[in-house]
Amino acid sequence: MLPCLILVIVVLVIYFPLTKTFYQQDEWHGYGMYLANGPAMIFSSATYLSKNLGSIFLDTNGLINIFLGEGRIFTRFLQYEFYKEFPLDVTPVAWFSIILHATNTILVFLLAKKIFRKDLHAFFGSLFFAVNSVSQSSITWIAASVNTLPSTTLILLAVLFYFKFVDLFENKWLFCSFISIYLSLFFKETGLFLFLLLPLFSFVYKKYSIIEFIKKYWYFFLTMGLIVVFRLYEFKSVPHEEVLFLTGSSKYFLDSLVVRSVLYPLTSLSLSIVPPDIFLNFARYITNVYYPFVPEGQFILIAQTAVLDLLAIVLSAVIGVISFIILKLTEIKIRKHVIFWFIFLLASFLPYIIISKSYSYLESRYYYVASVAWAVIFAWVLKVCEEKIKIRLLQFLILIAFLFFLFAHINAAQKNLNQLVKDSQVRIGIIDQIKRIKPTLENNKNIFYITGDSDFYLVGNKVPFQTGMGYNLMSLYYNSGKIPTEFLDQSYLFEIGSKGYKESSEYGFGYFSDLDSLRSVFKEKKIEKTAVKAFYYNSKANTIEDITSQIIIGL
Known part of the structure; x- marks a missing residue:
């Protein structure tokens, strides 16, 4: 049918650039939930009511809530499959x-x-x-x-x-x-x-x-x-x-x-x-x-x-x-x-x-x-x-x-x-450069410090991401085995502009964009200098520079 064919062509022509985009906001959180929970992410929010409305719902393990559509389990199944088969793609x-x-x-x-x-x-x-x-x-x-x-x-x-x-x-x-x-x-x-x-x-x-x-x-x-x-x-x-x-x-x-x-x-x-x-x-x-x-x-x-x-x-x-x-x-x-x-x-x-x-x-x-x-x-x-x-x-x-x-x-x-394509290509470039400089995490405790020549979306956010860069980095390096699962599951550092350092057992992770906060935590927690990895983002050239040696000297 000709009208249907034309409509399909119009949709393809307009939206084909979507294939050149990257994670924007909640995609990072979903990816983190996948890493932390695996298949359990499909039902991770379906029992929210069951935890708050009494034992009758606890006894059914949230089945009533799932029956009523709580948790959007079909959506979560799709997300799980996409994150599993095509991570960061x-x-x-x-x-x-x-x-x-x-x-x-x-x-x-x-x-x-x-x-x-x-x-x-x-x-x-x-x-x-x-x-x-x-x-x-x-x-x-x-x-x-x-x-x-x-x-x-x-x-x-x-x-x-x-x-x-x-x-x-x-x-x-x-x-x-x-x-x-x-x-x-x-x-x-x-x-x-x-x-x-x-x-x-x-x-x-x-x-x-x-x-x-x-x-x-x-x-x-x-x-x-x-x-x-x-x-x-x-x-x-x-x-x-x-x-x-x-x-x-x-x-x-x-x-x-x-x-x-x-x-x-x-x-x-x-x-x-x-x-x-x-x-x-x-x-x-x-x-x-x-x-x-x-x-x-x-x-x-x-x-x-x-x-x-x-x-x-x-x-x-x-x-x-x-x-x-x-x-x-x-x-x-x-x-x-x-x-x-x-x-x-x-x-x-x-x-x-x-x-x-x-x-x-x-x-x-x-x-x-x-x-x-x-x-x-x-x-x-x-x-x-x-x-x-x-x-x-x-x-x-x-x-x-x-x-x-x-x-x-x-x-x-x-x-x-x-x-959106332009912003996505910038973000892909940043991720690729960071991973090239630091392919994996060797230490049990890790702190990332990223500064730059511009602020994005709010003051102090030095990279053009609409989520907390700390959460993004934890997702990127989760497979190194050095990121506590609960950090991702608890959405630690997910909000844009988030900063801080947190420990769980022998592991720790932190993210900062201002040097004073980094120094304060560094001294308080008595962290080894090898835990710090520092970068400078040049927004005009879209380049990431490793400045770890310069920053460590001042700690």
């Missing part, structure tokens, strides 16, 4: 991401074609899904792609099965839809909202008595109810460092969830289709024009939060009005499908209401499922324009405008990906 995972995104794009095309019956409209709608720069990190961030992409594949299959059920009202298709949603939870809980949306929207296609409705859909509601209750109880009752970004320990816990359940979908309706740089620049312009008195130190914060939220709500309102008008021009059968996708779009953000955000946009990967809905909606808009607008020139201009819109996304996606 992103290429296989990159191809996995590219192929799965292409697969999802084809599934979106099939969904749109099933609804609108024309290849051309479905093709252009799917093209938006393929190139959407807002949701790009779902493909380009390897740590996110292994859960978001397969989860979305199963969500798309669930919707395809659901529409098959709506056409034939055969229960086997409804059950297939349920199974697809349920399995998607073991990659990521993104599709949780479908347990509610699909049964309720069935009223639009068929009339049910209350008893009939409950008999047919009870297992949808039971599954969702159990998952939601357990998750909220976890976030509310078990505060710890991994959920500090949630509102679990706040007295405004429920208030926050209610407000977000309204504002997240409302703002994201428009944010999910506008490239962030374009919208952010416009928000800064409006802030500068309308609020010229805002202090310089608060300008960016206000522009990227309150002002951008306001602009997003205004644009969402405009989209809503235009969509309402176009719906009036749409035949009833198609209208039902379009309303489904608008509800799908808004509801897709509800699983994220437990997550706070630092500015108006949520993290990029959270827009991937919403892009599915927008692809179908754009296909619908183009279909109505072709059918209702009789002036060929106007039809042509609308198509050209849509193509410019797509090119804006392609340009943003390529810009982001090119920067």
Whole structure:
């Protein structure tokens, strides 16, 4: 099928550079968990609730939590296999991401074609899904792609099965839809909202008595109810460092969830289709024009939060009005499908209401499922324009405008990906040079000191890594047998900018980027000078210089 072939080619052309990237952030942590735990990493977080909610869960060894999707064990299995077979090699995972995104794009095309019956409209709608720069990190961030992409594949299959059920009202298709949603939870809980949306929207296609409705859909509601209750109880009752970004320990816990359940979908309706740089620049312009008195130190914060939220709500309102008008021009059968996708779009953000955000946009990967809905909606808009607008020139201009819109996304996606490739090659160069100078660790106690001519991401971080360089080095040298397993398992030195020295039994490891801290620990712990390995990073030449002899003299 020609449209599918073109869509696959587009995905390959845009995302092929992903094969030249390297670990960014959480990939380092995942690799460390693999080294520390081996196959046990697959279940390492699946028993979190079992450790906190009483003996009944301890007795089942976390089976109830695994049953409810806790721990994303399918995702962890994929991560384990990739780390095991391809350590420190992103290429296989990159191809996995590219192929799965292409697969999802084809599934979106099939969904749109099933609804609108024309290849051309479905093709252009799917093209938006393929190139959407807002949701790009779902493909380009390897740590996110292994859960978001397969989860979305199963969500798309669930919707395809659901529409098959709506056409034939055969229960086997409804059950297939349920199974697809349920399995998607073991990659990521993104599709949780479908347990509610699909049964309720069935009223639009068929009339049910209350008893009939409950008999047919009870297992949808039971599954969702159990998952939601357990998750909220976890976030509310078990505060710890991994959920500090949630509102679990706040007295405004429920208030926050209610407000977000309204504002997240409302703002994201428009944010999910506008490239962030374009919208952010416009928000800064409006802030500068309308609020010229805002202090310089608060300008960016206000522009990227309150002002951008306001602009997003205004644009969402405009989209809503235009969509309402176009719906009036749409035949009833198609209208039902379009309303489904608008509800799908808004509801897709509800699983994220437990997550706070630092500015108006949520993290990029959270827009991937919403892009599915927008692809179908754009296909619908183009279909109505072709059918209702009789002036060929106007039809042509609308198509050209849509193509410019797509090119804006392609340009943003390529810009982001090119920067990612550039950063990755720099990081690969640093790792290769350090390993060339210091192939392995001979001492039981080791301290790395790295300084340089620049700071990256925060003051004192002398190498361009978005995680703690100490953790990265422990992962790199773990096979030397000199790194205590618990250091990796406890995420020691993982946070960006982390420094310090720690011992376990006869082993010790430390990382520093400032000489005074190194001297202090060196004297306090009475460490031998042979434990120190020092480097200087020249960011302009991207070179690592061994300065161990100079640093040791000053200790």
